[in-house]
Amino acid sequence: MREAVRQHQVVPYYQPVVSLNTETAVGVEALARWTLPTSRIIGPDHFIPAAESGGFIGDLFFQILRQMCADVVKWDPSIRVAVNVSPNQFRDPFLANKILSVLDGTGLSAERLEIEVTEGNPLADWTRTARTINSLKAEGVRFALDDFGTGYANLGQLNGLPFDNVKIDRSFVTTLMERRESRTIVKSIISLCRDLEKTSIAEGVETGAQAEWLHDNGCDLAQGHHFSYPLPADAVDELFRVGDESVYGLA
Numbered sequence: 001m002r003e004a005v006r007q008h009q010v011v012p013y014y015q016p017v018v019s020l021n022t023e024t025a026v027g028v029e030a031l032a033r034w035t036l037p038t039s040r041i042i043g044p045d046h047f048i049p050a051a052e053s054g055g056f057i058g059d060l061f062f063q064i065l066r067q068m069c070a071d072v073v074k075w076d077p078s079i080r081v082a083v084n085v086s087p088n089q090f091r092d093p094f095l096a097n098k099i100l101s102v103l104d105g106t107g108l109s110a111e112r113l114e115i116e117v118t119e120g121n122p123l124a125d126w127t128r129t130a131r132t133i134n135s136l137k138a139e140g141v142r143f144a145l146d147d148f149g150t151g152y153a154n155l156g157q158l159n160g161l162p163f164d165n166v167k168i169d170r171s172f173v174t175t176l177m178e179r180r181e182s183r184t185i186v187k188s189i190i191s192l193c194r195d196l197e198k199t200s201i202a203e204g205v206e207t208g209a210q211a212e213w214l215h216d217n218g219c220d221l222a223q224g225h226h227f228s229y230p231l232p233a234d235a236v237d238e239l240f241r242v243g244d245e246s247v248y249g250l251a
């Protein structure tokens with residue numbers, strides 16, 4: 001796995017993030033894929049844990065970030081890009097500087113970058129994490145709290161750290177039409193976001209009915225198979241070619 005990272009076999013795929021108001025893409029989320037020489041593609045759930053326990057999650061992240069910046073600068077400047085950071089990476093006191101130097105080197109403006117953070121446990125080093133987040137925010141980078149409503153992502157984090165966006169966990173969206181509890185929870189997350197002036201993003205939208213319900217209930221943005229699967233860079237090149245805005249509508 002470590003060798004695969006070194007050999008650039010781990011690449012970003014991109015899933016469009018869509019405005020529920022306009023049904024056009026406003027950004028993408030970069031999702032790591034391990035592309036084997038045999039053309040087999042392996043998803044991150046199968047290698048992120050190994051990268052974390054093996055101590056090379058930082059190397060993997062910077063491979064993804066560099067490739068991502070190189071891809072994104074080719075796309076329309078209105079398109080933002082989100083990348084997932086493992087909570088362990090906040091232990092690195094130079095994380096912010098390293099990210100900013102990749103932006104510098106590739107020419108991606110900080111305003112187009114968004115960093116998604118999951119889980120609260122390793123975010124326990126609150127002071128260092130807050131310092132890292134604040135110094136990146138000062139440059140214009142935005143932050144999202146990922147998988148909100150499950151695991152460690154909790155109200156305390158929303159209170160203590162300056163997140164711009166909240167991503168509503170897929171588990172609530174998947175059961176939206178079947179379960180009244182899911183609808184109640186999602187409604188309250190959306191209203192929490194509105195009151196705290198954060199953008200709400202629904203993950204894992206797979207049907208038109210889910211998209212419509214989310215729009216009717218005031219959710220801002222969404223991503224999911226209903227709009228688009230995660231796509232390789234060359235497919236996104238087609239989608240977001242500079243000056244070709246007619247193709248941004250995905251639904």
Ligand code: C2E
Pocket residue numbers: 015030031032043044045048061064084085086116118146147170203204205206223224225226230
């Ligand atoms: P995540 O950040 O919450 O990403 C969303 C996951 O939901 C992605 O899974 C995406 O492919 C999947 N998804 C999107 N729309 C739908 C849908 O409509 N239905 C269903 N069933 N799934 C959908 P993926 O790509 O397998 O990634 C899994 C997780 O791995 C991510 O969850 C993220 O936490 C982590 N991950 C991915 N790339 C990276 C990375 O570069 N670094 C780190 N540290 N973690 C990463």
Ligand code: MG
Pocket residue numbers: 029084116146
């Ligand atoms: Mg994410």
Ligand code: MG
Pocket residue numbers: 146147167169203
């Ligand atoms: Mg998520």
Ligand code: MG
Pocket residue numbers: 147
């Ligand atoms: Mg997830």
